[in-house]
Amino acid sequence: MTTPPDPQPSLPPHRKVRVDLGPRAYDVLIGRGMLNLVGEFMNQRGMKRTAVLIFDQNTGPLYKPPIWSGLYSADWDFLTIDSGEQSKSLKDAAKLLSDLANKRLSRSGTVIAVGGGVIGDLAGFVAATYLRGINFVQVPTTLLAMVDSSVGGKTGVNLPEGKNLVGAFHQPKLVVADLDTLKTLPPREFSAGMAEVIKYGAIKDKALFDRVAKGVKPDDADLDEIVEKCVAIKARIVEKDEFETKGERALLNFGHTIGHAIEKATGYTTYLHGEAISLGMRAAAWLSVWQAGLPESDARRIESALTASCLPVTLKPGIDCAAILSALGNDKKVAADGRNRWVLLKKLGEATSGWELSGDVVEKAVDLLTKPI
Ligand SMILES: NC(=O)c1ccc[n+]([C@@H]2O[C@H](COP(=O)([O-])OP(=O)(O)OC[C@H]3O[C@@H](n4cnc5c(N)ncnc54)[C@H](O)[C@@H]3O)[C@@H](O)[C@H]2O)c1
Numbered sequence: 153m154t155t156p157p158d159p160q161p162s163l164p165p166h167r168k169v170r171v172d173l174g175p176r177a178y179d180v181l182i183g184r185g186m187l188n189l190v191g192e193f194m195n196q197r198g199m200k201r202t203a204v205l206i207f208d209q210n211t212g213p214l215y216k217p218p219i220w221s222g223l224y225s226a227d228w229d230f231l232t233i234d235s236g237e238q239s240k241s242l243k244d245a246a247k248l249l250s251d252l253a254n255k256r257l258s259r260s261g262t263v264i265a266v267g268g269g270v271i272g273d274l275a276g277f278v279a280a281t282y283l284r285g286i287n288f289v290q291v292p293t294t295l296l297a298m299v300d301s302s303v304g305g306k307t308g309v310n311l312p313e314g315k316n317l318v319g320a321f322h323q324p325k326l327v328v329a330d331l332d333t334l335k336t337l338p339p340r341e342f343s344a345g346m347a348e349v350i351k352y353g354a355i356k357d358k359a360l361f362d363r364v365a366k367g368v369k370p371d372d373a374d375l376d377e378i379v380e381k382c383v384a385i386k387a388r389i390v391e392k393d394e395f396e397t398k399g400e401r402a403l404l405n406f407g408h409t410i411g412h413a414i415e416k417a418t419g420y421t422t423y424l425h426g427e428a429i430s431l432g433m434r435a436a437a438w439l440s441v442w443q444a445g446l447p448e449s450d451a452r453r454i455e456s457a458l459t460a461s462c463l464p465v466t467l468k469p470g471i472d473c474a475a476i477l478s479a480l481g482n483d484k485k486v487a488a489d490g491r492n493r494w495v496l497l498k499k500l501g502e503a504t505s506g507w508e509l510s511g512d513v514v515e516k517a518v519d520l521l522t523k524p525i
């Protein structure tokens with residue numbers, strides 16, 4: 153007699169963060185060895201039918217085989233796009249939309265993004281607009297995508313006029329973060345993700361900050377707990393302010409006002425996003441000391457945490473502070489009255505938003521970035 157196959161593959165231990173958005177609620181699953189179970193996790197959530205996986209040139213060869221091996225429906229297909237920010241374009245979105253139409257993906261179908269924030273934002277935008285919106289699943293493979301871009305429902309592409317100027321809120325139905333994928337991530341990209349991890353600790357969770365300040369490696373045994381804490385912080389903020397209308401979501405912009413200005417002033421080519429945010433957090437930490445009562449020793453701890461994760465805290469020579477200051481006048485997150493609103497720390501683990509700062513003090517903070525710690 154033969155034993156019938158187990159209809160429920162045994163699941164590896166994993167952590168789960170529920171993003172509670174009522175009818176748009178979903179789970180973020182965090183663990184290792186999860187890729188061949190993506191199909192099973194979807195099946196458990198009623199996404200049984202056709203799906204199209206979207207990879208980039210790096211994630212396709214690495215991660216298509218394990219995901220594919222766990223799929224038991226013939227109705228799965230895949231598409232691959234070039235890796236890199238230039239793929240987050242209307243042209244690539246149009247190409248993917250046509251590809252989905254040619255494959256006759258129906259409204260009950262699912263788009264699955266396998267990659268970093270570029271693939272997640274682009275494929276998410278395609279899922280949000282194809283047939284006015286179909287199911288979307290995120291399989292983030294960068295640290296930044298795991299702790300930030302795969303959660304919260306912001307999708308979109310860039311225009312020649314600026315980053316993320318076209319997009320839609322479209323929550324995923326499921327996020328599967330397999331930490332083993334981080335082992336193939338270039339170390340510079342891992343460090344860039346650490347900037348956001350350090351940010352979460354700084355704005356909301358002192359114990360998390362204390363842990364990650366020592367540095368984190370892709371194979372650390374507690375990485376699942378670290379990612380879970382970051383995702384939970386983002387989830388709680390997104391639950392309070394899903395469409396970024398109430399101010400709560402602004403807390404996530406700690407370090408981002410100057411960070412975005414640095415990215416813009418350097419043409420988005422000198423620094424990865426997380427690296428620019430590292431510089432922005434150093435400046436915001438000192439602004440917090442000068443304006444919001446953060447102890448100096450805490451600003452220094454933020455500087456050493458960034459350094460421990462191999463992140464920059466000093467601008468590369470030749471970068472013009474005046475260009476950063478002028479880019480600050482154009483920040484996308486500027487309030488309706490045209491003034492920047494800053495996120496500052498009162499203490500480690502407690503951020504407050506809505507600060508208005510004088511030009512002089514902002515200039516002093518940008519100038520600080522030309523000096524070593
Ligand atoms: N939607 C949001 O809320 C949100 C939040 C933050 C950032 N973003 C967006 O995210 C994008 C940046 O995302 P990112 O930092 O993940 O960059 P990315 O998607 O460009 O990935 C970085 C590089 O790593 C490669 N890669 C990805 N996973 C890999 C793996 N496991 N092994 C080897 N190589 C791998 C990619 O091919 C790419 O070359 C930006 O466009 C930004 O605007 C969106």
Ligand SMILES: [Zn+2]
Binds near residue numbers: 300408
């Ligand atoms: Zn960021």
